[in-house]
Amino acid sequence: MAPVNLETATKVYRRLKIDQFMPCLLCGFRNANPVCHGCVSLLQPMNSRQCRCGLPFSAAPALTDTDSPPLCGRCIRRPPGFVASTALYPYQFPLDMLIQGFKYQGKLVNERALQQLLLHAELPWPECDLLCPLPVHWFRRWQRGFDQGERLARLLGQHWHLPVVTALARRRATPHQQGLTRSQRQRNLRRAFQCQTDVRQRHVLLVDDVMTTGSTAREASRALLDAGAASVRVWCLARTL
Ligand SMILES: [Zn+2]
Ligand SMILES: [Zn+2]
Structure with missing residues (x-):
């Protein structure tokens, strides 16, 4: 030697x-x-009480455990099909940079950063028995080369030891939701999802990266509930305030 x-x-x-x-x-x-x-x-985690649509209540009313959570004006007028939703962070600087780089510029290295942030995320509802990502249309997936929502759901599935089921499919490619009004978004999304897996009697946790108005989650949970899901809740990494 x-x-x-x-x-x-x-x-x-x-x-x-x-x-x-x-x-x-x-x-x-x-x-x-x-x-x-x-x-x-x-990065300031979202720690105040959140409405069913994920919006935080800045001045959280005092509630006992038996009280059902309060609702914002929009949820009172048009209650979403999902039971509850929660966001880990508000969608703001510098998290928006990480997510946009991951989503639109295909920077897979950012996934490692998101994974680092998820280590602190607790499963908010232990009754959920499966994770379902909010899908992108196959064409957009092909353009990007990956489905960021599905990757996020897989990271969470590993973290929480829950199965990830890609139960939903997009019927059509909906135009980008950014910059649209709420009613334009709703029109865009009507019947946009189709449930392709047996989810009867399952308690589904929908996973999304960024929840903007909640319109997409509303449509997706409608498809799951129509297919017989026992309940739908929504988990998102970041929520637009
Ligand atoms: Zn609300
Ligand atoms: Zn730094």
Whole structure:
């Protein structure tokens, strides 16, 4: 065996040490995680009470455990089919950068950052027995090369030890929802989903990356409930305020 060259060995060792640290995806600071500690602390989790549609109540009314959660004006006028929804974070800077990079620019490296954030997410409703991603249309999936909602659901499924069932399919590619009014969104989405799996008597947790108005989740949960699901709840990574 050739003698070890101490100088070369030291160089290799140093390089290995340095490679354990990667630049933070948000600020570039080298550290051991995809998002550094400083940037994580900028992300304020949604911790106030949320309406059934996921909107937080800034001044949460005092409630006992037996009270049903209060509803916002829109949910009182038109209650959603799903029982409840929760968001991990408000959709704002710098989380929006991570999600947009992942979703629209295909930066799969951002998935590692999202995975890091999900480690702290608790399963909000233990009665849920399966996760169902909100699907994108096959054409958009083909354009992007992946389905970010499904990937997110799979990360959560591993984290919570729940099966992921892609029960829903898009009947048609709905135009981008961004920049549309609420009624335009609703018209866009009417009967957009089809349930293709047996979900009878199942308690479904729908998974979405960003919930904007909740119109998509309403339509998706309608398809699941029409197919016989016992209940639908919604989990999203971020909620537009
Ligand atoms: Zn950082
Ligand atoms: Zn509401």
